[in-house]
Amino acid sequence: MRVLTLGLTAVLALSTMGTSSCHDDSTSAKGGCDPNYKGACLDPNVSDYDCAGGTGDGPKYVEGPVTVVGTDVYGLDRDGDGIACE
Numbered sequence: 001m002r003v004l005t006l007g008l009t010a011v012l013a014l015s016t017m018g019t020s021s022c023h024d025d026s027t028s029a030k031g032g033c034d035p036n037y038k039g040a041c042l043d044p045n046v047s048d049y050d051c052a053g054g055t056g057d058g059p060k061y062v063e064g065p066v067t068v069v070g071t072d073v074y075g076l077d078r079d080g081d082g083i084a085c086e
Ligand SMILES: [Ca+2]
Pocket: 076, 077, 078, 079, 080, 081, 082, 083, 084, 085, 086
């Protein structure tokens, strides 16, 4: 029982850490640009971005090339080389 309690405590601690680091990310992105992309300012509150001139349905479009420095949350880097909308 003690092991189970310790395990639960560890899981709780980890999830709390994950939540707080998430908050840190949004704080550092307070300037309004998505920290996952460099070279263009993508609004992290937008539901989806597509490459300007591409076949994406928006609602927002970004002119590339854009460097993916974090997670390619909008799926802009189709070939996965770290450069989106090239
Ligand atoms: Ca690419």
